[in-house]
Amino acid sequence: MENALPACKGRPREFCTDQALASALRVFWSKGYEGASMADLTEAMGITKPSLYAAFGNKEALFHKALDLYEAEKLAYIREALDQPTARGVAEHLLRGALKAMTSQWEPKGCLGVIHSVACGAEAESIKAEVVARRASSQAAIVGRFQRAVDEGDLPANIDPAGLANLIFAVLQGMGVQAGSGVPSEQLQSMVDAALALWPSR
Amino acid sequence: MENALPACKGRPREFCTDQALASALRVFWSKGYEGASMADLTEAMGITKPSLYAAFGNKEALFHKALDLYEAEKLAYIREALDQPTARGVAEHLLRGALKAMTSQWEPKGCLGVIHSVACGAEAESIKAEVVARRASSQAAIVGRFQRAVDEGDLPANIDPAGLANLIFAVLQGMGVQAGSGVPSEQLQSMVDAALALWPSR
DNA sequence: AAAATTCTATACCGAGCGTTATGGAAAATG
DNA sequence: CATTTTCCATAACGCTCGGTATAGAATTTT
Numbered sequence: 001m002e003n004a005l006p007a008c009k010g011r012p013r014e015f016c017t018d019q020a021l022a023s024a025l026r027v028f029w030s031k032g033y034e035g036a037s038m039a040d041l042t043e044a045m046g047i048t049k050p051s052l053y054a055a056f057g058n059k060e061a062l063f064h065k066a067l068d069l070y071e072a073e074k075l076a077y078i079r080e081a082l083d084q085p086t087a088r089g090v091a092e093h094l095l096r097g098a099l100k101a102m103t104s105q106w107e108p109k110g111c112l113g114v115i116h117s118v119a120c121g122a123e124a125e126s127i128k129a130e131v132v133a134r135r136a137s138s139q140a141a142i143v144g145r146f147q148r149a150v151d152e153g154d155l156p157a158n159i160d161p162a163g164l165a166n167l168i169f170a171v172l173q174g175m176g177v178q179a180g181s182g183v184p185s186e187q188l189q190s191m192v193d194a195a196l197a198l199w200p201s202r
Numbered sequence: 203m204e205n206a207l208p209a210c211k212g213r214p215r216e217f218c219t220d221q222a223l224a225s226a227l228r229v230f231w232s233k234g235y236e237g238a239s240m241a242d243l244t245e246a247m248g249i250t251k252p253s254l255y256a257a258f259g260n261k262e263a264l265f266h267k268a269l270d271l272y273e274a275e276k277l278a279y280i281r282e283a284l285d286q287p288t289a290r291g292v293a294e295h296l297l298r299g300a301l302k303a304m305t306s307q308w309e310p311k312g313c314l315g316v317i318h319s320v321a322c323g324a325e326a327e328s329i330k331a332e333v334v335a336r337r338a339s340s341q342a343a344i345v346g347r348f349q350r351a352v353d354e355g356d357l358p359a360n361i362d363p364a365g366l367a368n369l370i371f372a373v374l375q376g377m378g379v380q381a382g383s384g385v386p387s388e389q390l391q392s393m394v395d396a397a398l399a400l401w402p403s404r
Numbered sequence: 405a406a407a408a409t410t411c412t413a414t415a416c417c418g419a420g421c422g423t424t425a426t427g428g429a430a431a432a433t434g
Numbered sequence: 435c436a437t438t439t440t441c442c443a444t445a446a447c448g449c450t451c452g453g454t455a456t457a458g459a460a461t462t463t464t
Contacts, residue, residue: 010409011461034236035323038452048413050454059452115320117383119312121237123452132383163396166380166389173379174372181319181334187368194365198400212439213431240422250443251423261422325422411460421450430441 020045025066030108032115033124070112074101087149095192098172103185110180114173139169222247227268232310234317235326272314276303280340289351297394300374305387312382316375341371
């Protein structure tokens with residue numbers, strides 16, 4: 001049933017689904033799931049409502065595909081951070097990667113995950129749960145990475161890996177809140193510098 | 203025109219406006235401005251819609267009064283923090299006060315300000331602007347307090363007061379995001395401990 | 405060329421939103 | 435006790451929402 005083969009009968013689609021999905025992502029990213037109306041989405045995507053429903057199912061399915069795209073393209077820095085050789089490198093890559101992702105000139109400011117982690121209407125309940133679950137898995141990976149750093153002596157033995165991972169995620173989320181509410185990127189830059197200056201050395 | 207004198211003609215109001223406002227605050231706090239429908243509000247407040255409009259004006263005016271109440275009652279720890287003798291005391295009071303305020307057993311989890319700082323629909327645009335402005339003024343006060351600490355030698359001279367204030371506010375906001383999305387308070391407690399362990403000593 | 409299939413576009417649907425008008429009951433004033 | 439004022443309750447208004455049915459245009463395969 002999936003459009004596995006583009007060589008199908010009938011009139012072919014007149015728009016690029018990937019491009020339309022990218023446009024939808026930008027709408028969700030800047031307005032949130034509930035704040036993004038179907039009219040907003042179709043206008044940004046350049047298609048009509050029936051085309052959207054035929055191509056993506058419904059609003060929630062469209063959001064899920066946009067979320068996958070976001071995680072694959074905009075959250076790559078989290079996966080890269082896990083590969084850094086030192087715990088400080090992990091933290092630095094997380095902070096600087098998040099800063100870049102949240103303050104791009106061509107993309108909406110802020111973080112799609114943060115927007116949907118805070119409570120809104122009842123219709124977005126399952127979406128919030130999904131976003132929160134994805135963040136929890138990322139956070140668990142960071143906890144494991146910091147635990148390894150403690151075991152290897154890369155981090156002082158007296159620090160709590162879970163607490164530290166929780167803290168750095170809180171900083172990332174706070175950065176998302178601030179970036180999404182108009183705080184200029186220079187201010188966020190100084191925040192990142194302050195955070196790295198405080199990082200437990202040696 | 204204000205109900206300055208309770209000794210007025212006609213039938214008196216049958217409900218307590220303060221109590222109703224407190225109930226409305228809890229609804230806004232847990233569902234957000236847009237997520238809180240008039241039906242949600244009137245049910246929680248125990249009054250009907252015309253009574254609400256007669257007593258508070260409209261939904262936005264009700265929110266503003268609830269926001270004032272929130273700031274006066276639940277954000278007292280921020281004003282108290284400014285009076286702490288040391289910068290570390292300020293930070294500790296902020297972090298522990300926020301943790302207590304955001305994880306109370308009898309109140310909604312999370313932070314009313316954070317909820318409305320992230321983008322949602324267009325109707326909440328002015329509300330977001332108001333909340334963001336109030337936070338900015340609090341943040342500016344913390345910057346000034348940290349600057350004083352640097353001048354007094356309470357903080358190392360090489361640190362940036364604005365960056366540090368921005369960082370601690372990001373932690374508070376991240377705490378709000380996490381508390382509002384189900385992270386248990388013990389985990390947030392360990393995050394606070396980790397943050398204070400990293401605080402620039404001496 | 406003809407038939408079949410899938411596209412796009414317009415209009416509509418039921419539901420929920422914030423808000424307000426209408427009516428009747430209740431309490432204070434004179 | 436009568437009047438007046440303000441309350442409460444029901445219902446309706448205009449609007450937007452997500453989602454869909456219908457119909458016509460366009461491009462494929464047979």
